[in-house]
Amino acid sequence: xxxxxxxxxxxxxxxxxxxxxxxxxxxxxxxxxxxxxxxxxxxxxxxxxxxxxxxxxxxxxxxxxxxxxxxxxxxxxxxxxxxxxxxxxxxxxxxxxxxxxxxxxxxxxxxxxxxxxxxxxxxxxxxxxxxxxxxxxxxxxxxxxxxxxxxxxxxxxxxxxxxxxxxxxxxxxxxxxxxxxxxxxxxxxxxxxxxxxxxxxxxxxxxxxxxxxxxxxxxxxxxxxxxxxxxxxxxxxxxxxxxxxxxxxxxxxxxxxxxxxxxxxxxxxxxxxxxxxxxxxxxxxxxxxxxxxxxxxxxxxxxxxxxxxxxxxxxxxxxxxxxxxxxxxxxxxxxxxxxxxxxxxxxxxxxxxxxxxxxxxxxxxxxxxx
Ligand code: NAD
Ligand code: GLY
Numbered sequence: 464x465x466x467x468x469x470x471x472x473x474x475x476x477x478x479x480x481x482x483x484x485x486x487x488x489x490x491x492x493x494x495x496x497x498x499x500x501x502x503x504x505x506x507x508x509x510x511x512x513x514x515x516x517x518x519x520x521x522x523x524x525x526x527x528x529x530x531x532x533x534x535x536x537x538x539x540x541x542x543x544x545x546x547x548x549x550x551x552x553x554x555x556x557x558x559x560x561x562x563x564x565x566x567x568x569x570x571x572x573x574x575x576x577x578x579x580x581x582x583x584x585x586x587x588x589x590x591x592x593x594x595x596x597x598x599x600x601x602x603x604x605x606x607x608x609x610x611x612x613x614x615x616x617x618x619x620x621x622x623x624x625x626x627x628x629x630x631x632x633x634x635x636x637x638x639x640x641x642x643x644x645x646x647x648x649x650x651x652x653x654x655x656x657x658x659x660x661x662x663x664x665x666x667x668x669x670x671x672x673x674x675x676x677x678x679x680x681x682x683x684x685x686x687x688x689x690x691x692x693x694x695x696x697x698x699x700x701x702x703x704x705x706x707x708x709x710x711x712x713x714x715x716x717x718x719x720x721x722x723x724x725x726x727x728x729x730x731x732x733x734x735x736x737x738x739x740x741x742x743x744x745x746x747x748x749x750x751x752x753x754x755x756x757x758x759x760x761x762x763x764x765x766x767x768x769x770x771x772x773x774x775x776x777x778x779x780x781x782x783x784x785x786x787x788x789x790x791x792x793x794x795x796x797x798x799x800x801x802x803x804x805x806x807x808x809x810x811x812x813x814x815x816x817x818x819x820x821x822x823x824x825x826x827x828x829x830x831x832x833x
Pocket of ligand 2: 609610612710713715731
């Protein structure tokens with residue numbers, strides 16, 4: 464993991480993946496600039512995929528930066544409910560309609576929904592074309608734009624259809640966070656807190672000390688947070704790109720969280736909110752197993768609460784519903800649910816050996832049983 468000033472006019476990190484290595488540029492005033500974006504395009508055809516909310520705010524400067532190229536834009540409806548194969552088909556239709564060739568580039572401009580969707584469309588179009596991420600939410604800047612996981616949801620399971628497809632580069636322009644709704648900022652903080660919990664205890668302490676600055680959108684604190692988060696993610700991805708081992712720890716809170724998103728039809732809960740409730744559930748179970756002290760457990764829930772995040776799942780969910788949905792989690796092996804749990808703050812483990820009655824007790828605790 465390196466951090467050096469460069470032509471990015473910003474802080475620059477490198478995701479070290481051999482010939483598929485790529486830069487992450489973090490800082491203000493990047494949209495609308497031709498470089499480094501144009502350096503990353505293998506040809507002169509580029510399709511910007513975005514949604515109606517983000518297009519109104521940021522599509523013009525991105526198209527300006529592509530002036531003189533054969534560039535087009537596809538504006539999809541906003542929302543997790545549109546992270547579907549049907550939306551991918553709209554991208555493929557446009558690429559074919561405009562006769563985009565193998566040397567074309569798909570540029571994702573938006574949050575994690577657009578990034579995952581456009582990335583999957585790029586992975587499958589003509590068996591894989593170039594892809595660039597311009598993440599515009601905190602969550603996408605600290606997590607989803609980095610690491611090459613792309614995909615769409617299925618009614619039976621979150622992110623169940625997808626591919627690994629690394630971007631050519633990531634431009635995280637911190638200026639765009641000024642327009643992000645407060646609820647979305649909090650959702651992004653859930654994934655930020657996750658890095659402290661799974662592998663960076665000093666960062667967790669830093670977050671305890673600086674949370675108010677982040678909620679007030681202090682630009683320096685936000686840039687530091689994005690850089691530290693991306694550095695953590697890049698290290699994990701470089702060590703285990705295809706999730707054969709340590710990468711699974713990035714899913715702390717996600718097995719419970721994905722169950723919440725699936726049960727609620729990908730509509731009312733934000734991904735980061737579901738992850739936050741999931742991390743609170745994972746912390747409870749970890750404490751119950753004696754892996755997290757009561758003091759540490761309290762620190763976890765206190766920080767999530769201060770970030771404005773939910774600590775409990777919807778009360779309409781039952782333990783049985785959780786167990787049924789969690790059984791189709793991508794981490795499940797031979798039908799056994801695998802969970803990411805904590806052993807102290809800053810250490811996570813992946814386990815399939817939690818006694819069924821302890822898991823059931825945590826689900827009962829959070830749902831009122833039945
Ligand atoms: P999102 O993409 O739905 O964006 C949240 C909302 O903010 C949307 O309404 C969007 O239009 C709006 N928005 C985006 N940028 C804005 C801006 N600058 N100003 C104002 N509004 C803006 O949600 P998200 O939280 O960014 O991403 C969640 C998705 O990311 C989920 O589908 C999740 O599964 C996925 N994800 C993927 C990975 C990965 O590794 N691929 C990791 C984490 C999450
Ligand atoms: N957000 C989980 C991962 O990228 O592996």
